[in-house]
Amino acid sequence: MTAQIALHELRVLLRSPFAWIAAGLLQLLFGWLFLSAVERYIQLQATAAQQVSNGGLSSYLIVNFLAPVSVVFMVATPLLCMQLVAGDKQANRYNLFLSLPLSAAQFVLGKFIGATLFQYAIVALSTVLVAILSFNVDLDITHLMTAALGLLLFISTVTALTLFYSSISSRPILAAFASFVTMALFWFAAATSADGFLKFASPSAHLHSFMQGLLDSRDIVYFVTITGILLTLGIWRFDAQRVRGETLQ
Amino acid sequence: MKNTNEVLGVMKTDEPELLTPGIPSAKKTSDKKPVAEKAGEMKTQVLPKTSTPIVGWTDDSSDWRAPPHASITAKAPAPKVLEAQNLDVFYGPNHILSGVSFNLYQGDTLGLLGLNGAGKSTLLKVLAGALAPHAGVVHIGENELYQNPISARMDIGYAPDKPAIYPEFRVIEFLKFIATMRRLPKAEMKNAIDDVIERCALTGVRRRIIGNLSTGFKQRVNLAQALIHSPRILILDEPATGLDPVQLIEMRELVSTLSADQATIFSSHDLHEVSSVCNRVLLINDGQSILDASLEQLSNANNVTIDLKLTNNADIDLANLPGVEAACRISAAHWLVTGNAMMKQHLETMLTVRGHTVISITETDNYLETVFRQLSTTHNNVKTDTSNTGIEL
Secondary structure, three states: OHHHHHHHHHHHHHHOHHHHHHHHHHHHHHHHHHHHHHHHHHHHHHHOOOOOOHHHHHHHHHHHHHHHHHHHHHHHHHHHHOOOOHHHHHOOOHHHHHHOOOOHHHHHHHHHHHHHHHHHHHHHHHHHHHHHHHHHOOOOHHHHHHHHHHHHHHHHHHHHHHHHHHHHOOOHHHHHHHHHHHHHHHHHHHHOOOOOHHHHHOHHHHHHHHHOOOOOHHHHHHHHHHHHHHHHHHHHHHHHHHHHOOOOO | OOOHHHOOEOEOOOOHHHHOOOOOOOOOOOOOOOOOOOOOOOOOEEOOOOOOOHHHOOOOOOOOOOOOOHHHHHOOOOOEEEEEEEEEEEEOOEEEEEEEEEEEEOOOEEEEEOOOOOOHHHHHHHHHOOOOOOEEEEEEOOEEOOOOHHHHHHOEEEEOOOOOOOOOOEHHHHHHHHHHHOOOOHHHHHHHHHHHHHHOOOHHHOOOEHHHOOHHHHHHHHHHHHHOOOOOEEEEEOOOOOOOHHHHHHHHHHHHHHOOOOEEEEEEOOHHHHHHHOOEEEEEEOOEEEEEEEHHHHOOOOEEEEEEEEOOOOOOOHHHOOOEEEEEEEEOOEEEEEEEHHHHHHHHHHHHHOOOOEEEEEEEOOHHHHHHHHHHHHHHHHHHHOOOOOOOO
16 A cells, blocks of 8 residues: 555656656756766866876765755755645645545655655666766766765655655645755754754764765664654654544644 | 534434434425525524434324324334444534534435534544544444544545545546555456446546546546445535536436435535435534434425414423424524424414413424524524624634
8 A cells, every 4th residue: 555655646746747847957957066066077187187086086076966966955855745745635635545544654654655766766867977977987886876875865854854844734835944944954053063963963964974985874774763753753643633633723 | 612502403303223214215306495484583592302202103193193204114224334422523622523423324315414614524524534533433334433444444435525636637547546545456446447437427537637627527536536435435525516506416416326325424505405415414503413303304295394482481392292303492482393294283282281372383394494594593693692792602
């Protein structure tokens, strides 16, 4: 049942003009980021020919392409996922879902997986650019893969966060705004040097290790745990109405 | 929120096994005339529900108390498919449903009536499993809805008031998705979809994008998704909303044909619609059930409705008088009473014997319409009268 809902959610996104427009714009943006990163690298190489190795290109791509992509997803994911549950409420489908013979976990996980896969597809398309480059340039694939893994985990967490906000709001735009503000707050916390709870809890701070090529199990556990907690909250919210009779006022 | 004693309406009984609400009566085409009497400033009050059912009636036609449909009581009752007991729902501090109880039997088409904000949609959400009540239980067949949610929900088809659809999907794709969600086996899915498309007259639009369909077709799609798994209980929340007169007729015909082998709950605030489609009525006001009876009991086909005025504010339990099906106290000395023809002849005598002076006994039109009209008037009047008093309605 979870797979069916995920597949359905994927279909919903693929039928949505907004999702196509967003995906197209994202591809354009990622292409521009990639090309400008490569161009700047070539210029840099010309001025300091022997200082930068091919391994340096991988690092350069990560800093100037994948890291900005993660920031873009802080905005794109809330916009793509804001409709997940709040859209059902607006379109009067939510009560129908509540009355269906499916569990809250199936509903929430299905929505989450569908939306995440859609964004993974966008990321996969953008990595084609890197793959093409790798035919002619010796890239540090391990470093790039580690960074890409971090990006995928980061996207999952932002998706779960937006899904949760979407489940507690009946207005999609509110869910998107709340999700973006939360992520921006954590990103700001990670960008500042001060160590503290906000920095520890910030997905951006944990993504930083991946971007540096460090595959730290603590970071993986962090992303999995945070995503799990947010999905559990989403499940709790779905059950709030049909198990505990709580409704949004 | 009014308390029970402030509201109105009394039903003679709710003993379904004896009264056979589960046995579908012939659908009655409404031939009601408008109520002539002005509602004026009447105030309705509730009588305590009598515990005395109409079991005293016999099939003996010589007994003047025998109801016209007494022979029906001899039939075996239809299986009970839904049982709601003492449902309470709060939205924050607001008491939306208060102690609502009723049963639904196979073959019933129950019209859920009430003014806007009476609690109809909330009750339907509770019955559909979309909103847990704060108190009370709902049994769907053998399963308690909130203890065995998956099994219970398998027997429910629910169509919300606004079509719950994906506008970007084709009709057939949407129905296929719902069939999957309803756990229909793959082998049966195609037949089920074809069948429901045919029943809901969607054949011509089966491959059309739902968002491009007319309101009437969207409502049909909404109905089709509720029917796709042949549920034992069909819950329709104002299915006629937004339909033009022709579509309205088609929808009524469709609902009428559906109810033969399943139980249907049908909410509306259109009396004509309910009387043309349903065989039972549940009237709720301010979250309380104030009337639960078959249309046969309430109709003037076999019964008469009496507008009764007494001289004093007598405390009298009219509902318990022989031959009375339903009694509703409009004001202190003003009643609407429905009963059989013999009741009309003997009513004045029975009241006189009990020491009451009758000012007028007038036969009037459709009981349900009259009650509904009084309810509406009272609701508005009370709202106006108490707007500055802080009285909670």
